[in-house]
Amino acid sequence: MPFADIPGDATARLAEYFRNAIRAGRLHHAFLFCGPRGVGKQAFAFAVVKALCCTSATVDFCGACRSCRLVDSGNHADVWSLARAENKRDIPIDDVREMIRRLAVAPIEGAVRALVIEEAERLNHYAQNCLLKTLEEPPAGTHIFLLSANPSGLTDTIRSRSQRIHFAPLAPDKLAQILAERYNMECGAARSLARLAGGSLGLALEYAQADASGMARAVADSFALLGRGETGALEKILADPLKGDLKAEERRTALAMRIELVSLVLGDLLRLMWIEDESVLRCPGASGALGALRPHLKSEQVEETIRLAADARANLAANVNPKLIVSSLVEDLGFILGEPAIGSP
Numbered sequence: 001m002p003f004a005d006i007p008g009d010a011t012a013r014l015a016e017y018f019r020n021a022i023r024a025g026r027l028h029h030a031f032l033f034c035g036p037r038g039v040g041k042q043a044f045a046f047a048v049v050k051a052l053c054c055t056s057a058t059v060d061f062c063g064a065c066r067s068c069r070l071v072d073s074g075n076h077a078d079v080w081s082l083a084r085a086e087n088k089r090d091i092p093i094d095d096v097r098e099m100i101r102r103l104a105v106a107p108i109e110g111a112v113r114a115l116v117i118e119e120a121e122r123l124n125h126y127a128q129n130c131l132l133k134t135l136e137e138p139p140a141g142t143h144i145f146l147l148s149a150n151p152s153g154l155t156d157t158i159r160s161r162s163q164r165i166h167f168a169p170l171a172p173d174k175l176a177q178i179l180a181e182r183y184n185m186e187c188g189a190a191r192s193l194a195r196l197a198g199g200s201l202g203l204a205l206e207y208a209q210a211d212a213s214g215m216a217r218a219v220a221d222s223f224a225l226l227g228r229g230e231t232g233a234l235e236k237i238l239a240d241p242l243k244g245d246l247k248a249e250e251r252r253t254a255l256a257m258r259i260e261l262v263s264l265v266l267g268d269l270l271r272l273m274w275i276e277d278e279s280v281l282r283c284p285g286a287s288g289a290l291g292a293l294r295p296h297l298k299s300e301q302v303e304e305t306i307r308l309a310a311d312a313r314a315n316l317a318a319n320v321n322p323k324l325i326v327s328s329l330v331e332d333l334g335f336i337l338g339e340p341a342i343g344s345p
């Protein structure tokens with residue numbers, strides 16, 4: 001699969017830039033790929049790595065040669081990726097030291113070594129400092145790709161030594177077309193998912209697996225119930241992944257998605273209050289339930305609920321007990337969204 005098969009017009013321009021740089025032998029040694037989750041930063045970084053290592057194509061990759069297959073399977077002897085370990089908040093200095101040690105050894109397969117660091121903002125302060133010297137003076141033929149949805153978590157020195165490239169989401173119509181054509185999704189479902197995922201292909205695929213469109217509608221219905229003082233439905237949606245026999249990390253991931261959907265539907269409620277146009281909604285299927293709730297609320301109340309959902313996500317990332325997060329979020333949202341019910345006949 002060459003660069004041309006990676007979806008998106010912006011990606012095509014980016015691919016051209018990288019092809020030219022590789023052809024001219026002046027590819028920068030350190031890149032910072034920024035952009036929201038699921039917009040293809042990781043896929044593109046590995047595409048560049050494959051183009052550097054491919055033994056079949058020149059300044060592109062074939063996806064089929066031994067080298068491309070080794071990169072795809074994570075077994076290429078000169079290509080490494082570094083990510084936060086499950087249940088860990090950050091990437092420690094020891095992991096970075098180990099990678100620097102590997103980069104110092106001569107390449108085994110060819111002339112290129114590459115390191116891809118996912119969620120680079122998770123490198124802790126010591127790890128970032130440790131990486132700095134290698135970013136400034138990398139061994140010959142070494143390319144480092146830092147991927148981040150939150151580059152403000154990286155030090156100024158790391159950012160200034162990397163070439164920054166921004167990855168934007170696709171237009172929802174374009175993403176819907178890709179979901180329908182490449183992933184055989186029914187057109188209506190593809191359109192809903194594309195809007196819900198805000199144009200992010202990775203997020204749309206995650207959402208498809210979890211039936212997030214249906215879940216978002218259920219969240220909106222549960223808000224309408226909160227308005228009547230009933231908290232059970234929202235609690236059930238949020239607490240559901242905590243009851244099964246999932247691993248701790250899987251529980252957090254499933255809960256994080258549910259809280260994300262809560263934020264998203266609350267955002268729709270606010271958009272509906274401001275603009276009164278259903279075409280701007282991320283979850284159009286929620287418009288009925290939200291429309292019923294809207295007349296009873298002020299926008300300040302909804303803004304407060306969005307802040308609470310953001311706090312819940314931050315607490316989850318900071319390893320706060322998930323049950324505690326669910327119960328306080330449900331209680332707080334119930335209090336605010338249920339406020340108009342107090343004193344009503």
Ligand SMILES: [Zn+2]
Nearest residue numbers: 054062065068
């Ligand atoms: Zn190849």
